[in-house]
Amino acid sequence: MATGEKGARATVPALAAQGLTLSWNGVEVVVGDVSLEVGAGEICCLVGRSGCGKTTILHALAGLTTPLAGRVLLHGQDVTGQPGRVSYMLQKDLLLPSRRIIDNVCLPLVVSGMGRAEAHARAEPLFGRFGLAGTQRLWPSELSGGMRQRAAFLRTYLMGTDVTLLDEPFSALDALTRVDMRRWFVGMVGELGLSALVITHDVDEAVFMASRVYVLAGAPSAGEASHVSGEVAVDRAGMSSEEAFELTDEFLIAKRRVMALLG
Numbered sequence: 001m002a003t004g005e006k007g008a009r010a011t012v013p014a015l016a017a018q019g020l021t022l023s024w025n026g027v028e029v030v031v032g033d034v035s036l037e038v039g040a041g042e043i044c045c046l047v048g049r050s051g052c053g054k055t056t057i058l059h060a061l062a063g064l065t066t067p068l069a070g071r072v073l074l075h076g077q078d079v080t081g082q083p084g085r086v087s088y089m090l091q092k093d094l095l096l097p098s099r100r101i102i103d104n105v106c107l108p109l110v111v112s113g114m115g116r117a118e119a120h121a122r123a124e125p126l127f128g129r130f131g132l133a134g135t136q137r138l139w140p141s142e143l144s145g146g147m148r149q150r151a152a153f154l155r156t157y158l159m160g161t162d163v164t165l166l167d168e169p170f171s172a173l174d175a176l177t178r179v180d181m182r183r184w185f186v187g188m189v190g191e192l193g194l195s196a197l198v199i200t201h202d203v204d205e206a207v208f209m210a211s212r213v214y215v216l217a218g219a220p221s222a223g224e225a226s227h228v229s230g231e232v233a234v235d236r237a238g239m240s241s242e243e244a245f246e247l248t249d250e251f252l253i254a255k256r257r258v259m260a261l262l263g
């Protein structure tokens with residue numbers, strides 16, 4: 001599908017932003033009239049230059065801020081300004097250094113009132129599935145960067161919502177680990193039946209992971225509110241599972257479109 005085309009998405013999206021206008025101080029508009037959708041079971045990425053307002057959008061979608069205008073819909077229901085309706089993984093893994101991995105990942109369950117033993121029983125069976133078998137009793141400092149991110153993602157998953165927002169989840173990792181992690185992440189989102197919106201600076205990463213890439217353009221620091229300059233649908237039709245998608249023509253076509261929109 002060509003840049004900017006929206007196609008026929010008949011079903012209610014898992015998550016939608018409609019005409020969001022956002023400010024960090026209630027006065028200066030950082031993001032103006034942004035609309036986007038994440039379909040059920042879909043991974044979408046949001047790319048844009050540093051400071052253009054990506055995190056500001058994620059905060060509004062997570063209900064942590066109230067927009068100046070516009071609304072956030074979760075499965076068609078208005079959840080504008082309501083925190084806790086979608087799960088949110090911050091840019092840094094923020095694992096607490098003084099808690100073992102099991103207690104770190106159980107944090108959302110315990111905070112929501114579940115007893116520690118019950119929370120452990122809920123989380124334990126998921127460790128293997130998240131590639132963390134045997135790490136339950138370890139401290140965060142004993143894990144590799146990729147394992148820490150998997151633990152942070154497990155903690156995010158345990159928030160118990162089917163829509164997840166991730167802010168630069170792999171930016172702190174080395175290049176090879178990033179490649180492994182994005183493959184792993186795409187597989188896990190499919191296996192767990194999640195819908196995800198991911199912020200990334202990395203166009204290759206966005207095109208690899210997403211079925212749609214939204215490009216945000218603008219310069220809020222210069223008084224120019226950001227807007228979605230276009231969306232690029234990524235065509236994987238006809239790809240065999242053994243094929244390396246990043247080596248295909250379809251990958252390069254989508255990458256060029258995203259780059260053109262970034263300017």
Ligand SMILES: Nc1ncnc2c1ncn2[C@@H]1O[C@H](COP(=O)(O)OP(=O)(O)OP(=O)(O)O)[C@@H](O)[C@H]1O
Binds near residue numbers: 024050051053220
């Ligand atoms: N607390 C704040 N104080 C001052 N300016 C802020 C604050 N929060 C956000 N901004 C401004 O709002 C704009 C958008 O910030 P935001 O963090 O959303 O951008 P971003 O695209 O996520 O950036 P990056 O890619 O560097 O993380 C920037 O110009 C930033 O300077």
